[in-house]
Amino acid sequence: MIPRRHFLQAGLAASALWGTSGFGNWSRLAAQQSLTQEGLIGESGSGNVTLIHITDIHAQTQPIWFREPSINLGVGQAEGQPPHLTGKAFRQLYGIDDGSALDYALTYEDFTALAREYGRMGGLDRIATVVKAIRAQSPEAILLDGGDTWQGSLPAHRTQGADMVHLFNALGAEAMTSHWEFTLGIERVTEIIESELQMPFLGANIFDAMWDEPAYEAMTSFERGGTKIAVIGQAFPYLPIANPSWMFPDLSFGVRQERMASVVQEARDGGAEVVVVLSHNGFDVDRKMAADVPGIDVILTGHTHDALPEPVQIGETFLIASGSHGKFVSRVDLDVRDGRMQGLEHRLIPIFSDVIAPDPEMTALVEETRAPFKEELTEEIGKTDSLLYRRGNFNGTWDDLICDALLEQRDAEIALSPGFRWGASLLPGDPITREDIFNATAMSYPAAYRNEMSGEMLKIVLEDVADNLFNPDPYYQQGGDMVRVGGLGYRIDIMQKQGDRISDMVLLASGEAIDPSRNYVIAGWASVNEGTEGPPIWNVVEAHIRDRGTVSVAENTTVALKSEN
């Protein structure tokens, strides 16, 4: 048992980064123009084992805008708990001042104004600078990648992930786990693991579907700082449901809690003094797993893209949330003595691209990967008058733009767009380049289909997706945010059971209620079914933006939460 006092000390150590009175000093530091690289990276930690965690970068090698969610609802035991806090509630919990740098990095209000003040975040060359600085302080630091690394940009799409594999090898990542990696198809994944990847590809919960036996390495061990550390990988549990299973037909996933418990035991029996789970479960699943599986010291969470300035402690397990898209790097220092973890210090390092200097070696490597696509990437397709973003439980403005494109270009009554959590933002006045469109759409099953669906079926689909997001038991939550809709309004009461959450479905064009027995023309993309036909979604979006020249997207008001009326 780690004494609570020790954890409080860890919190204080983290706050030393900002001065003497906690996170609130951020805005003062910024006002004094004292946001510095050294200040962001901080002093050496006190432990003997250092972990560096990056996750869900979604192939974003360049500094980007990324607006955090305004709506991120938790249900069941997660209700009102981090990470299910946004805006003011989030700032209050962590003592973040309005308008401060951390406000910009971690919440959504005044995003545009703060973005112009603090600049873009991320960039793999800045991340390399931070990693090198931590290694200079702590040469044995272990760099771990939580997955969703090889997908999400035009260069990653064109090279089938080769660019990101190469760059993360160069960064010196020492183990990874996975999710979108498998949407490259099993043959490509196997090729990468066998001949390109220079680190273990871990997944304790990936099984051969036919024989129900482990298909990938479950864990890897490190001897560092005079101790033995086991790192167990946990891939996204619902890959064959949330993504096209025909792309990896012989694999089965799932949470497999019993399997995790037995691998943890195996690690302890093998002499590990610290057990770290490198997870792509998503935060709420990790919260439950931490409560139910004994013996895990640290879970490096992923998938749900949450960034938290402090660890969440569940029993004796610490959950670290390191954000997405290269916005943050987490540094975790562990004090391991007498065969067990005695203390933990954590620092969520925000990658302010105008403050942290790019590492020239990494800049050069990244430029090499982008060079073949330079013309394609930089072509300006149009402009936006509005803030374009995606992240949140319901439609973001990027989704609305994609839905508008589907309705118009595919001549449909209703558009459906997947509730992905990835996709960089754009500020009002920004040009929209082809790179920007790919940042919101690049993946391996992009066909924009057009078909008919009855009103009854549409309701079943919305109810099904809603239960996959709002089921009170996180093990029954399948993955993404709510499916985005165009041309359709509805009301949702997330506290109800499946079948009773969705009501007042309206066809916006006519204002009429959706008729269960009528067929509607639907356009959408990212079908998980093999053989789906249609142009790639990026072509549809590009054509729409070209038609408009400058796009304006109003805040979506057609999806209503029941409690709001």
Added chain:
Amino acid sequence: MYLSRRQTMALGTAALVFGPRIAWATATDDAIAEFTGGADVAEATGLTLTAPEIAENGNTVPIEVDAPGAESIIVLASGNPNPDVGTFAFGPLAASQMASTRIRLAGTQDVVAVAKMADGTFQRASQEVKVTIGGCGG
């Protein structure tokens, strides 16, 4: 989110489950009563039922039952039109009282296992298995 005709039909069936669920639940209770001869059934302490929380394919869902020392274990899919999956009987020379199989589920439902233990008592375990359309994850 595109749905093939086959999937749509399967979903139609799944949607229907909500109606007759009560009737089928009775069929499950009847099957258990027949298995136990009406004896009391305790919550599982020596019986483990392992099933996925969400089925990757509702047509072939892997499940496993394990009850050290049990004489027999009945497995029921409470939401199927015919809930009976099977009964595993273990002879005196059986090295372990464990069985695994794959079952078809018409829709989201509880999978139920009841074990007859060596001392003649009965134990019950159940787990909800969700059958979903999927898609949109990430």
